Amino acid sequence: MVSFIRFRVGGRRVDSSTIPTLTTLIRIFRCYHFNTSRTPKTPDSFASVQSAGRNIVAVFWDLDNKPPRSVSPFDAAIRLKKTVESFGAVRYKIAYANQHSFDYVPPEIREHMRDRRTLNQLENKGVVKPADPYICRVCGRKFYTNEKLINHFMQIHESEHSKQVSQIESAKGSQRVKLVGKYSMKMEKYNNAARDILIPKVGYGLGDELKRAGYWVNVVSNKPQAADVALRNHIVDMMDRRQMECLILVSDDSDFVEVLKEAKLRCLKTVVVGDNNDGDLKRVSDAAFSWQEIIMGKAKKDAVSVVGRWKDSDILKRLEWTYNYERERRLYGSCSEDDDNQNDDLYICNLISGEIKSDQSRAWWKLESDSDVK
Structure with missing residues (x-):
């Protein structure tokens, strides 16, 4: 025996038999109550296509x-990164060089170091006094000579930093994680201060600065062409794995011409950054920029027009008609010679059996339309 319960909703009596209907109405009410637009929410397909349609960019830098x-x-690495971001999503930033490249110091940096040493000597003798005192960016202490600031930094903060690093390296497991979290802010503060105070022990800090900018730096042996061979193999390996759609090569070396040609055969976009205006790489690539354009920001503006040309060419390629044998055969049937011979044999058999009557009223060379006119 089924009993129905009566209850009131909004001053009206409702039987329990109508509860399923009420449940459906409540669900609809909740949907439209919390959806202010009063329309069902659908995912934005254009936004997903737009985000997924960006080219995957890989930057390969020949530091030699x-x-x-x-x-x-x-600064150079950051400006290069901002420029190549206009071509798509930058997933890989890779640099190759031998040890000689990291030991090399440009003449501008050398001259700056020489001037700094001369100024330190004049400050120690009291001939020159700085307008503002030197401030330690770690502890905030003030010094009136640059040499005293350097000595303070090396004796206190550098020794403290080395102790923290040794503690982290000796720890394991959860203890190591806790130490990293404890010293992360202090180590970051030390690194930012040491970059301006201490002179790099190797070269002028090329490898460390590129790593700080987010580049993967690989040092190869000092053999001739070692960096070129390693860089070329890395590019080919990534092309085989289909890990990129746009190749950015920072080099003027003509040995990479074959690699760029191979990339274009695989339908990859290619961009070259170099200073050789009439180089072989720039003639083979889709677009080319100089270092001066990268530093001034002109290349970032021109990259927009380059990407626009790529999109137009992609649209034209999609609009081109291509013959697909399997699709045509599935839609319109087979048009092979065997089928034509079978149709001819069937026609002759039907003609002999009398199912098809031949028209003897006109000559064989006259068309059917001519007999109809008569």
Whole structure:
């Protein structure tokens, strides 16, 4: 025996038999109550296509052939990164060089170091006094000579930093994680201060500055063409794995011409950054920029027009008609010679059996339309 319960909703009596209907109405009410637009929410397909349609960009930097000379390594790496971001999503930033490239110091940096040493000597003798005192960016202490600031930094903060690093390296497991979290802010503060105070022990800090900018730096042996061979193999390996759609090569070395041709055969976009205006690489690539254009920001503006041309060419390629044998055969049937012979044999058999009557009223050379007119 089924009993129905009566209850009131909004001053009206409702039987329990109508509860499923009420449940459906409540669900609809909740949907439209919390959806202010009063329309069902659907995912934005254009937004997903737009985000997924960006090219995957890989930057390969030949430091042996094209090291940053006019500006600091970190500044050059950041400006290059901002420029190549206009071509798509930058997933890979890779640099190759041998040890000689990291030991090399540009003449501008050398001259700056020489001037700094001369100024330190004049400050120690009291001939020159700085307008503002030197401030330690770690502890905030003030010094009236640059040499005293350097000695303070090396004796206190550098020794403290080395102790923290040794503690982290000796720890394991959760203890190591806790130490990293404890010293991360202090180590970051030390690194930012040491970059301006201490002179790099190797070269002018090329490798460390590029790593700070987010580049993967690989040092190869000092053999001739070792960096070129390693860089070329890395590019080919990534092309085989289909890990990129746009190749950015920072070099003027003509040995990479075959690699760029191979990339274009695989339908990859290619861009070259170098200073050789009439180089072989720029003639083979889709677009080319000089270091001066990268530093001044002109290349970032021109990259927009380059990407626009790529999109137009992609649209034209999609609009081109291509013959697909399997699709045509599936839609319109087979048009092979065997089928034509079978149709001819069937026609002759039907003609002999009398199912098809031949028209003897006109000559064989006259068309059917001529007999109809008569």
